[in-house]
Amino acid sequence: xxxxxxGETVIGSMAIRMRRPFSLDEKIPNLDAHLPANxxxxxxxxxxxxxxxxxxxxxxxxxxxxxxxxxxxxxDGALISATTRQLQLYSHLGFVPFGPLVGTADAPxxxxxxxxxxxxxxxxxxxxxxxxxxxxxxSLLSGPVAVHDDVRAAFHSxxxxxxxxxxxxxxxxxKARLRALANANHVEILLGxxxxxxxxxxxxxxxxxxxxxxxxxxxxxxxLADHAQRARLDFEHLRFEWGEPIDVAxxxxxxxxxxxxxxxxxxxxxxxxxxxxxxxxxxxxxxxDCVSAVGAVPIDLQDVxxxxxxxxxxxxxxxxxxxxxxxxxIGSSDHVPRYLDLGLYARNGVPFTHSSNLVQALNVxxxxxxxxxxxxxxxxxxxxxxARLRAAGCSLxxxxxxxxxxxxxxxxxxxxxxxxxxxxxxxxxxxxxxxxGYLRExxxxxxxxxxxxxxxxxxxxxxxxxxxxx
Amino acid sequence: xxxxxxGETVIGSMAIRMRRPFSLDEKIPNLDAHLPANxxxxxxxxxxxxxxxxxxxxxxxxxxxxxxxxxxxxxDGALISATTRQLQLYSHLGFVPFGPLVGTADAPxxxxxxxxxxxxxxxxxxxxxxxxxxxxxxSLLSGPVAVHDDVRAAFHSxxxxxxxxxxxxxxxxxKARLRALANANHVEILLGxxxxxxxxxxxxxxxxxxxxxxxxxxxxxxxLADHAQRARLDFEHLRFEWGEPIDVAxxxxxxxxxxxxxxxxxxxxxxxxxxxxxxxxxxxxxxxDCVSAVGAVPIDLQDVxxxxxxxxxxxxxxxxxxxxxxxxxIGSSDHVPRYLDLGLYARNGVPFTHSSNLVQALNVxxxxxxxxxxxxxxxxxxxxxxARLRAAGCSLxxxxxxxxxxxxxxxxxxxxxxxxxxxxxxxxxxxxxxxxGYLRExxxxxxxxxxxxxxxxxxxxxxxxxxxxx
Numbered sequence: 001x002x003x004x005x006x007g008e009t010v011i012g013s014m015a016i017r018m019r020r021p022f023s024l025d026e027k028i029p030n031l032d033a034h035l036p037a038n039x040x041x042x043x044x045x046x047x048x049x050x051x052x053x054x055x056x057x058x059x060x061x062x063x064x065x066x067x068x069x070x071x072x073x074x075x076d077g078a079l080i081s082a083t084t085r086q087l088q089l090y091s092h093l094g095f096v097p098f099g100p101l102v103g104t105a106d107a108p109x110x111x112x113x114x115x116x117x118x119x120x121x122x123x124x125x126x127x128x129x130x131x132x133x134x135x136x137x138x139s140l141l142s143g144p145v146a147v148h149d150d151v152r153a154a155f156h157s158x159x160x161x162x163x164x165x166x167x168x169x170x171x172x173x174x175k176a177r178l179r180a181l182a183n184a185n186h187v188e189i190l191l192g193x194x195x196x197x198x199x200x201x202x203x204x205x206x207x208x209x210x211x212x213x214x215x216x217x218x219x220x221x222x223x224l225a226d227h228a229q230r231a232r233l234d235f236e237h238l239r240f241e242w243g244e245p246i247d248v249a250x251x252x253x254x255x256x257x258x259x260x261x262x263x264x265x266x267x268x269x270x271x272x273x274x275x276x277x278x279x280x281x282x283x284x285x286x287x288x289d290c291v292s293a294v295g296a297v298p299i300d301l302q303d304v305x306x307x308x309x310x311x312x313x314x315x316x317x318x319x320x321x322x323x324x325x326x327x328x329x330i331g332s333s334d335h336v337p338r339y340l341d342l343g344l345y346a347r348n349g350v351p352f353t354h355s356s357n358l359v360q361a362l363n364v365x366x367x368x369x370x371x372x373x374x375x376x377x378x379x380x381x382x383x384x385x386x387a388r389l390r391a392a393g394c395s396l397x398x399x400x401x402x403x404x405x406x407x408x409x410x411x412x413x414x415x416x417x418x419x420x421x422x423x424x425x426x427x428x429x430x431x432x433x434x435x436x437g438y439l440r441e442x443x444x445x446x447x448x449x450x451x452x453x454x455x456x457x458x459x460x461x462x463x464x465x466x467x468x469x470x
Numbered sequence: 471x472x473x474x475x476x477g478e479t480v481i482g483s484m485a486i487r488m489r490r491p492f493s494l495d496e497k498i499p500n501l502d503a504h505l506p507a508n509x510x511x512x513x514x515x516x517x518x519x520x521x522x523x524x525x526x527x528x529x530x531x532x533x534x535x536x537x538x539x540x541x542x543x544x545x546d547g548a549l550i551s552a553t554t555r556q557l558q559l560y561s562h563l564g565f566v567p568f569g570p571l572v573g574t575a576d577a578p579x580x581x582x583x584x585x586x587x588x589x590x591x592x593x594x595x596x597x598x599x600x601x602x603x604x605x606x607x608x609s610l611l612s613g614p615v616a617v618h619d620d621v622r623a624a625f626h627s628x629x630x631x632x633x634x635x636x637x638x639x640x641x642x643x644x645k646a647r648l649r650a651l652a653n654a655n656h657v658e659i660l661l662g663x664x665x666x667x668x669x670x671x672x673x674x675x676x677x678x679x680x681x682x683x684x685x686x687x688x689x690x691x692x693x694l695a696d697h698a699q700r701a702r703l704d705f706e707h708l709r710f711e712w713g714e715p716i717d718v719a720x721x722x723x724x725x726x727x728x729x730x731x732x733x734x735x736x737x738x739x740x741x742x743x744x745x746x747x748x749x750x751x752x753x754x755x756x757x758x759d760c761v762s763a764v765g766a767v768p769i770d771l772q773d774v775x776x777x778x779x780x781x782x783x784x785x786x787x788x789x790x791x792x793x794x795x796x797x798x799x800i801g802s803s804d805h806v807p808r809y810l811d812l813g814l815y816a817r818n819g820v821p822f823t824h825s826s827n828l829v830q831a832l833n834v835x836x837x838x839x840x841x842x843x844x845x846x847x848x849x850x851x852x853x854x855x856x857a858r859l860r861a862a863g864c865s866l867x868x869x870x871x872x873x874x875x876x877x878x879x880x881x882x883x884x885x886x887x888x889x890x891x892x893x894x895x896x897x898x899x900x901x902x903x904x905x906x907g908y909l910r911e912x913x914x915x916x917x918x919x920x921x922x923x924x925x926x927x928x929x930x931x932x933x934x935x936x937x938x939x940x
Contacts, residue, residue, distance in 0.1 A: 141631055143631070143823060144628075144629035144630065144631060144826070147629075155626075155827075156625075156626055158614075159614035159617075159782070159788050159789060160614065161611055161613070161614060161901075161905075162789075163905040163906065164905075190662075191661070191662050191663055191666075191790060192660075192661050192662045192666065192809060192822075193661055193809070193822040193823035193824070194822075194823065195808050195809045195821075195822045195823070196661075196662065196666075196809040196822075198808070199807040199808055199809045199810070202807065203807070223808075226808065227807070227808055229804060230804060230805060230806060230807055230808060230811075231807065232805070310823065312629070312823065318629050318825065318827060319629060319632075319823045319824070319825055320661060320790060320823075320824075320825035320827075320828065334699060334700060335700060335702070336700060337669040337672065337673070337697070337700055337701065337807065337810060338665050338668070338669055338693075338696065338697055338700060339662060339663070339665045339666040339669045339810075340669070340807060340809075340810075341700075351665075352662075352663040352664075352665045352666075353613060353663035353664065353665070353780070353782065353789045353790075354663070354789070354790075355788065355789055355790035355825075355828070356614070357625075357788060357790075358790065358825070431631075435631075435633040435634075436633065
């Protein structure tokens with residue numbers, strides 16, 4: 001049985017029979033002769049929808065629930081006996097009439113069948129349906145993100161040596177694009193994750209010396225403090241509650257200040273402009289973790305000493321490359337591990353074995369996008385999604401700070417497990433962040449709009465989250 | 471004109487005319503009506519080969535030189551007037567007869583044409599030709615190497631999150647295969663190059679403490695000393711001449727010993743077994759750079775404390791992953807940069823963003839190969855190639871040490887530039903190592919048999935190198 005509810009009122013119901021004999025077997029001799037061969041049909045009976053909801057999405061919705069269930073049971077078609085007054089509606093959904101009318105002269109019914117493929121094809125055009133009903137998956141991870149076909153194609157070329165002139169040209173080209181995107185003077189491209197890039201920044205801070213400040217208001221800020229501690233930096237750790245805005249007035253005089261531009265864990269943006277102004281005033285060097293900011297929100301690194309980024313998040317390429325932007329030229333140092341020595345990268349661009357596949361993909365990913373438009377789309381979608389989730393009763397983390405348009409962290413109510421919410425969403429066709437330790441500990445889930453996410457996929461997401469958190 | 475020489479004796483010659491009118495234009499009215507349309511033909515005349523060389527590879531060889539030249543001139547076909555006694559030979563090469571006989575009754579000639587595609591197709595079956603004549607390229611780099619189609623296919627799947635259970639399964643699977651391959655207790659898979667893995671080893675040596683010994687007899691051993699110095703290890707640098715065998719008796723008592731298993735720069739294998747025995751005797755920890763050894767020669771890490779490897783060399787996958795094998799469990803340490811902290815990898819396998827594409831490709835690359843057979847093939851090919859190069863008068867580096875079967879370093883004579891040799895070889899279809907600073911400085915070139923290299927491609931390589939170094 002499938003029931004449709006409006007609040008606590010039943011507005012639709014239907015019964016599904018998975019096994020023969022069906023009621024139609026009694027009414028139509030040799031039923032199979034009318035049907036496409038080699039299918040496992042189920043029969044839908046007692047379909048009833050409250051009159052005022054008949055033209056809405058209740059019927060397709062119930063059928064979509066049926067679809068999810070049927071797929072699990074290896075069913076790939078449905079039979080109904082449709083009231084002749086609604087033939088048009090059923091045809092619109094993809095039902096095909098067959099055989100003679102059944103029922104009575106007063107209440108005639110048309111036997112109809114629907115195949116799974118046709119139904120999915122119809123649903124594809126009905127954007128109010130969750131992706132799984134259309135056989136699709138929408139990735140709302142902070143990485144890997146959905147990549148464009150052009151990026152995929154670029155990734156697939158044969159690998160080239162990191163010493164080949166054509167690869168060096170490509171790296172130069174990519175660097176120019178990245179510099180333009182971030183208004184940065186220099187950038188180095190490392191083979192590794194954002195953690196590697198932040199280690200490289202820690203090594204530079206160690207060379208700089210002086211007492212600094214690591215500011216944190218979430219998991220990723222705390223990780224910077226861990227980088228700093230491991231690099232044996234002399235620093236104050238200025239901690240704010242996770243998701244609370246940074247009180248800029250509490251940042252004192254220091255040789256350097258290090259923080260996240262976007263604190264992904266709480267889905268907030270830190271006030272980099274104000275902190276940058278303070279650093280200029282104090283003559284402090286500013287270092288920013290922009291791993292989840294680059295490519296998702298506009299960043300201007302003109303007054304930033306060092307900043308990190310990654311390939312597989314906002315830049316919408318494959319994971320595996322990380323970036324260190326720098327304001328000033330960097331020399332090599334004998335006191336830094338080779339792989340972390342930005343001076344070696346700055347000197348010749350490609351000091352170690354690289355992945356030409358990842359570089360080529362990132363180059364296409366950065367080159368193909370109109371970034372102003374991308375930023376504006378992400379902002380519009382994120383603002384819309386945040387408002388709708390709030391309206392649906394969801395509790396968002398970091399509401400007192402500046403929201404990150406592309407990262408929404410939701411506090412799942414304590415009577416529901418965040419993992420369960422994620423599983424429900426995954427069955428609905430949405431892959432979200434939930435598996436990181438810091439999310440699980442707090443019963444948080446995270447929705448990221450970093451890759452190519454279509455606006456139409458968001459409304460069913462809101463409904464699915466609200467339902468799963470209920 | 472193309473001349474074929476045996477020593478200083480001309481054994482073959484031919485003249486090529488690139489532009490109309492051809493001699494056949496005079497003999498056959500409306501010549502074009504007999505020929506495939508839309509082609510740029512050249513005409514080969516005065517073809518003459520010493521009688522005793524007529525059945526050998528002189529003719530195809532001269533035609534292959536012609537091919538290289540013709541392609542540059544956008545020629546895609548050749549015309550000849552063939553002596554009727556040799557019609558079978560020409561047909562075998564792909565020539566097609568057309569039009570009437572020309573010449574005299576005593577010396578009749580059959581006009582024939584040959585298209586570039588057909589000629590290449592024929593050459594494909596004649597393995598004694600260099601790859602370029604067949605439109606192919608053979609990579610003899612130390613990386614990236616030629617990868618198998620299955621590996622390419624595996625690389626092309628959509629990226630997965632480093633926190634997804636299916637990715638964790640794949641990593642577990644890959645680790646089991648790598649452990650089995652190297653007879654190692656543990657292995658960690660890092661996203662980065664071999665340099666990263668060696669940095670991670672340096673960090674562990676720093677945690678171990680005590681005074682150690684870095685042994686070097688080439689570029690990569692010297693790099694280990696640089697790693698050690700940057701990690702501020704307390705160590706003696708025991709240097710041997712590049713390519714000279716390590717005198718094991720000179721390795722004294724130490725807390726640890728670090729060296730390369732294969733010293734790629736000189737194309738030699740170090741006596742790891744003897745040094746391992748010495749370390750056991752002295753209670754010293756042995757660390758090995760196996761970056762260019764894993765997958766190319768058998769290695770047994772059962773008594774080795776730490777060893778490094780990489781994905782894009784002997785394992786014949788894409789570059790981008792590096793490996794650290796370890797004998798004992800490793801704990802995390804607050805004093806090591808996050809990305810270099812093997813304890814974090816050992817604890818959960820995938821601590822940071824990873825590349826599921828690279829992991830999947832490597833898993834297939836390691837899983838698909840019969841490693842005993844691969845090692846034996848490489849050894850056979852390498853031994854053969856070394857002997858043939860020596861016989862052809864080439865001077866090989868490291869001849870007093872144990873040769874690495876898969877890396878041959880050639881000392882180019884001082885009157886020739888190594889870059890020029892590499893360029894000649896590249897035109898012949900062989901891509902070799904020459905661009906690294908340490909090779910250029912010494913006028914060395916390097917031939918590596920790490921990926922999928924067919925035996926048939928080696929004899930023409932020997933001839934090409936010998937010719938280019940003359």
